[in-house]
Amino acid sequence: MMKWIPSELHTHTFHSDGSHSLLELAASAARLGLGCIALTDHNTQSGLAGAEQAERQSGIRIVPGMEWTTFYGHMLTLGIKEFVDWRVLGPEDIHKGIQFVHEQGGIAGLAHPYRIGSPICTGCFWEYNIHDWNDVDFIEVWSTLMPSVKRDSQRAFALWTDLLNQGYRITATSGRDWHGTKSDDPLPAVTYIGVEKADGTSLQVQIVEALRRGRAAVTMGPLLTLSVKTAGDEHEYAMGDCVEWHGKPDPMAMEVTVNVDMDIRREFYELQGDRLRLVLRSGQGVCDEIQIPAETAVYSFTLQAEAASQWVRAELFGCLGNAVTLVAFTNPVYIHAPAVQATAVRSGGRCEF
Structure with a gap:
């Protein structure tokens, strides 16, 4: 833990x-x-x-x-x-x-x-x-x-x-x-x-x-954490870990979990508004983003890729100190795989790396 x-x-x-x-x-x-x-x-x-x-x-x-x-x-x-x-x-x-x-x-x-x-x-x-x-x-x-x-x-x-x-x-x-x-x-x-x-x-x-x-x-506000699991593998990769695709199922897929904790140290910052923007970014740019309420919650994204050979991190945007800005971000989970075309998919949407 x-x-x-x-x-x-x-x-x-x-x-x-x-x-x-x-x-x-x-x-x-x-x-x-x-x-x-x-x-x-x-x-x-x-x-x-x-x-x-x-x-x-x-x-x-x-x-x-x-x-x-x-x-x-x-x-x-x-x-x-x-x-x-x-x-x-x-x-x-x-x-x-x-x-x-x-x-x-x-x-x-x-x-x-x-x-x-x-x-x-x-x-x-x-x-x-x-x-x-x-x-x-x-x-x-x-x-x-x-x-x-x-x-x-x-x-x-x-x-x-x-x-x-x-x-x-x-x-x-x-x-x-x-x-x-x-x-x-x-x-x-x-x-x-x-x-x-x-x-x-x-x-x-x-x-x-x-x-x-x-x-x-x-x-500067909520605690944002990220973890990754791959298809057919119960191991959970934490920030700083590297996912090695060698020997994993094909087509390759991974579930990215982002935890937004709005309760920890809540008295030390003030977010304006009740909506935030959660962005999932990889080595090829933004692969998904969603609007979320300003409350503690867990969000899951499914990335399917023949290979994704770089990294993935989460970023949280909102209004803080009278500025719409990046509020929080995670360090990445690294992904080591053959460098070929990859796609990212979330329920309800699709984006290309």
Whole structure:
């Protein structure tokens, strides 16, 4: 059984340029209904000294991390307990730095890759040369408050989609880039992380591993999750899994299930209107969309294909913060199959990939 933990993966304390202590930050996260934060101060981990006490007092799990803050880009490193020095890295050396993070069992991802850079925000715009995207564990595709309407987040979301279409498997996350809290703050996004009970493994380690595997959904409102079953196979594929068509029945078919949970953290956002648009998107574009009521429900789609060789994810659109916008999306289930013509079918409709 998957447990979905609402998380904030990009935070700062006064150990770098934030206004909170770690305890204040964790307490603020608890008041917002979160279950986990990652502490990612700029180029330091000194703020983690009080992590155990902050966890006990707030009930919030704290993932150790750090934000590499360099002249060529900012990178979030999560799950590391020892300082990893970025100062030896040039524009062509980012893979060496990622290797250092992986050797500690951590993960590394791009922070706000399209935010305005120098002279407004030195190094905020990503300029490192990535020679192999397989080394990158995640991309912060939604950044800061009310992210879906911001151009830099839209560009990051498009980058992620383009990389999926090229065959890379990279997790999408959100990051508030939390430096302080005001009573009139716009709506932040939340990354829900799916963990399964593992005896003897700390929850922090499970969270990092879930992010590495793509067990995550991003939202400013409802929790949106997706799973896939194939014809003749009882196994359920979760976000981040890969469906291998080899040896499966022909014609191939899969049932895509999308769960829209409007009850979780309901007091922390307000949707305008009583209708939403649920979109099922693959590597070839939109394959189905339906209008749904703004209530908790489960929706099933049947995709029939001789092959579907890329990925499928769910997206939810609605009116939030006086803007009609993308409200939530899932990470994909990947599909590996021979590259031939494919079709997608839902009861009452048909669309071509």
